[in-house]
Amino acid sequence: MEWDFKGGVPIYSQIIDEMTMRIASVAYEPGEKLPSVRDLAMDAGVNPNTMQKALAELERKGLVFSERTSGRFVTKEEKVLKALHEELARKYFEEFADKLRKIGMSGEDIAGAVKKWLEDIR
Amino acid sequence: MARIEINHVTKQFGSLTALDSVALKLEKGQIVGLLGPNGSGKTTLIKILNGLLQPTAGNVTINGMEPGVGTKRVVAYLPDRNALPDYMTASQLMDIYQDFFEDFDRQKAEAMVDDLGIDRRQAMKKMSKGTKEKLQLCLVMARQAEVYLLDEPIGGVDPATRDYILKTIISNYNEDAVVIISTHLISDVESVLDDVVFLKEGKVVLHQAADEIREEKGESVDKLFREVFKC
Amino acid sequence: MLGKLLKYEIPAMGRKLLPLYAAWAATALFLGLTTQSADSKTEFMVVISALLYTAVATAIFVMTIILIVQRYSNSLLGDEAYFNHVLPVSVSAHIGNKAISATLWVFVTVLVAILTAILIGIGAVIVAGQGFSLREMIHDLLSVEWPEHLGLYIIEVLIMVIASVVKTIMQIYAAVTIGHQAQNHTTLASIGAYIVILIFESMVGRMLLPLFAHTGYCDDGCLNFTMIFIPGVIVSIALSAVYFFICKYLMEKHLNLN
Numbered sequence: 231m232e233w234d235f236k237g238g239v240p241i242y243s244q245i246i247d248e249m250t251m252r253i254a255s256v257a258y259e260p261g262e263k264l265p266s267v268r269d270l271a272m273d274a275g276v277n278p279n280t281m282q283k284a285l286a287e288l289e290r291k292g293l294v295f296s297e298r299t300s301g302r303f304v305t306k307e308e309k310v311l312k313a314l315h316e317e318l319a320r321k322y323f324e325e326f327a328d329k330l331r332k333i334g335m336s337g338e339d340i341a342g343a344v345k346k347w348l349e350d351i352r
Numbered sequence: 353m354a355r356i357e358i359n360h361v362t363k364q365f366g367s368l369t370a371l372d373s374v375a376l377k378l379e380k381g382q383i384v385g386l387l388g389p390n391g392s393g394k395t396t397l398i399k400i401l402n403g404l405l406q407p408t409a410g411n412v413t414i415n416g417m418e419p420g421v422g423t424k425r426v427v428a429y430l431p432d433r434n435a436l437p438d439y440m441t442a443s444q445l446m447d448i449y450q451d452f453f454e455d456f457d458r459q460k461a462e463a464m465v466d467d468l469g470i471d472r473r474q475a476m477k478k479m480s481k482g483t484k485e486k487l488q489l490c491l492v493m494a495r496q497a498e499v500y501l502l503d504e505p506i507g508g509v510d511p512a513t514r515d516y517i518l519k520t521i522i523s524n525y526n527e528d529a530v531v532i533i534s535t536h537l538i539s540d541v542e543s544v545l546d547d548v549v550f551l552k553e554g555k556v557v558l559h560q561a562a563d564e565i566r567e568e569k570g571e572s573v574d575k576l577f578r579e580v581f582k583c
Numbered sequence: 584m585l586g587k588l589l590k591y592e593i594p595a596m597g598r599k600l601l602p603l604y605a606a607w608a609a610t611a612l613f614l615g616l617t618t619q620s621a622d623s624k625t626e627f628m629v630v631i632s633a634l635l636y637t638a639v640a641t642a643i644f645v646m647t648i649i650l651i652v653q654r655y656s657n658s659l660l661g662d663e664a665y666f667n668h669v670l671p672v673s674v675s676a677h678i679g680n681k682a683i684s685a686t687l688w689v690f691v692t693v694l695v696a697i698l699t700a701i702l703i704g705i706g707a708v709i710v711a712g713q714g715f716s717l718r719e720m721i722h723d724l725l726s727v728e729w730p731e732h733l734g735l736y737i738i739e740v741l742i743m744v745i746a747s748v749v750k751t752i753m754q755i756y757a758a759v760t761i762g763h764q765a766q767n768h769t770t771l772a773s774i775g776a777y778i779v780i781l782i783f784e785s786m787v788g789r790m791l792l793p794l795f796a797h798t799g800y801c802d803d804g805c806l807n808f809t810m811i812f813i814p815g816v817i818v819s820i821a822l823s824a825v826y827f828f829i830c831k832y833l834m835e836k837h838l839n840l841n
Contacts, residue, residue, distance in 0.1 A: 235543055237572030240563040272522050275515070276543045277383055280563065365841075366766060402669050404840045424671040435665030437595065451587045452670045 233274040241276055245284035253293055253304055253311075254318050261306040264294060353416050355380040355499065355530045356401065361410035363396050363554075370396040372554040373410070380498070381527045383544055385562070385573075386534040388551035389581050394534040395432055397551070398501050401532075402429050414499055425454070428497035432504050434484050438477040442470055442487055449491050461494035468516065482509050486517075493520050500524075500531040506540055518544055539574040548573055550580055584672045588680035596650055596688050603643050604695045610636040611699035615706020636703075640696070647692050648755075651685045655756050656773075660763045664840055674834045678756065678827060685752045686745065739812045746819035753826035754780055760830045764837060784822065791818060 235244050252258050264270070264285075271281040285302060288294045292310050296302045305311065330340050354377040363371040371393045378384055386394050399405040401412055403419030414423040436445055442465055449456045465472060468486045476484060485508055492500070502521075506514045521531060522544055533541055542562065550558040557580060562573050569576055614632040617625065658667050659677055667677065730736075758780055762773025791814070 237575060238566055238570040240566045241543055242563055272519050275518055277546055278525050279546050404668055406837060421671050421673055424669055429669045431665040433662060435663055
C-alpha cells in the first residue's frame, strides 16, 4: 500500500481519507489490530504527531477503537461499517454526478446511462 | 519553559546582518523545519545554538541553559561540513561517540551503518562525499538526544538514502525531543514536519504548524515557500 | 574527560611523528656506519649521510612545531572544531589536552634525538669491529666521577625545561587564538599576535630582571643555580597561566567559527 500526499490539503485529513478507504475496502479487516503509530508514520513518511492526530479522529468517528494496553483495532461493529460504506458511496456518487452534470446531463440522463453501462459490462 | 528559547538574537559579521532579532520558542515533542534559501541565516542560527558562534545581541537557552557543557550533553548536531577526523574508520568514530556521549546507542549506530552499506573498517577519507554524510548522520541519529540540530541533512544524498534518513528521523522521534531540520529542499521534508519556520534575510517571517498552512492557504508548504521567496 | 581527550590526541600526533622518528633512526645508523669506513673514495658517503641526518632532524623539528600549531588550530578553531566544540567537554580540558599532548611529544622528540646520537655511536663502533657491549657502556658510565648534587641539578634543569616548553606552547596557542579573532587573514594575524606576545615577554623580563639580578650569586661571586632556577620557573608558570586564560576566555566568550 502506497501513501501519496497532495499539496494543498492538510496531511492529517489525507491520512484519515486513506485509512478510511483501507478500512472500507477491508485492506484492514474488521477487528484487525492496526500497526503502531510510529510504524504507520514511518510507512507513510509523516510526522508521528500527525499520524496520532489522524488516528484520534478515526477513533472519534468510531472506525477504530483502542484498548488501553494492546493498541488500536478496526471496529467490528457492522452498523458503523455499513454507515461508512453508505457514506463513501454517497461521496463517490456526488463526485461522479457532478462531472456528468458539468457535461450537461440531467438526473434522468445519468440514471439511464448508468443502467445502460451496467448492462454493457455484464 | 520551552526546550529551546531564542531571545531576540542578532548576529552581525562586520556590516552584514546574518540574523536580525530572531525570537523563537520551540517546545519538545516536535519536528521543526527551519526553512530558507541559502544565506538566510539558518546555519548561523544553528551554530549559535551549538555555542560555535556568539550572538551580537540577545541569547539562546536549551533547557534553560546557555550553550555550554550542560547543553552539549543533550544536543546532537549534524554540521554542514565534515568535522570528523577523516583518517579514522566508521568503527573508530563510533568509539569516540561512545566515549563522549552517554546517550550514544552503539548497536543502533552499527545497524544503521550496515543498513546504508557503509564499510565499518574503511577510513572516512576514502569514502565518497555522500557516504561521509550518511556516516555522520548515523552517528548523530544513534544518540538518544533531547535536541537534534540537523543542518541540511538531505543535501547531498540520493533519493533512496533521503527516504532512509527521513524514516530514521521519524523512528527516532520521541515526545521528549525536539528535532530541527534546516533545509531548502522543502518538498522532501514537508510531510515529516510539525512546525515550519521561514527565515528570510535573517528574520523570521513565518512560524506556523505545517498542516495549518495547508488548511488555511490551501497550498503546500513548498508552494508557499516559493511564493514567499520569489526572486 | 581530559583523559578521554588525551586517549585520542596523543595517538593523533604520534601518527605523524612516529614514521619520521623511524626515518631519523635509520639515517643516524647510516651516518654512524659511514663515518668509520670513510676513506678518500667513500668520503662523499659521509657527506651524504650527514646531510640526510640533518635534513630529517630539521624536518622533525619543523614538523613538531607545525603539528603543535595545526593540531590546535584545526581541532579547536578549524573544521574539526565543529565536532570538538560540541563534545560535552570544557574549554579548559580542550586546551589542557592539546598542551599536555604537545609537551609530551616535544620530549619524545628530544629523547629520540638522544637516541639517534647513541645510534651514530653504535654504528661507528660496529664498523670499527669492536662489537657493541651495553654492559661495557653502562660500566663506563658508572665509573665516571659525577659532581655533587648532580641528581638535584638534573631535576632542576628538567623542571625548568618543561616549564619553558609549556610556556612556549601556550604562547603559540595564545597567538593562534588571538589571530583567529580576525575575520580574515587569520594566519597573518596569528603571526602578528605572536610578535606582540614576544615583545610583551621581553618587557616582562626587563621589568623582573633587576629584582632577581643579585639573587643568582652567592657572596663569593659563584653562581647559585637554584636561585636562578626558582624565579625562572615561577615566571614561566605565571606566563603559561596568562596565555591559558587568554585562550580560555576567547574560546568561551568569543568563539566564532566561520
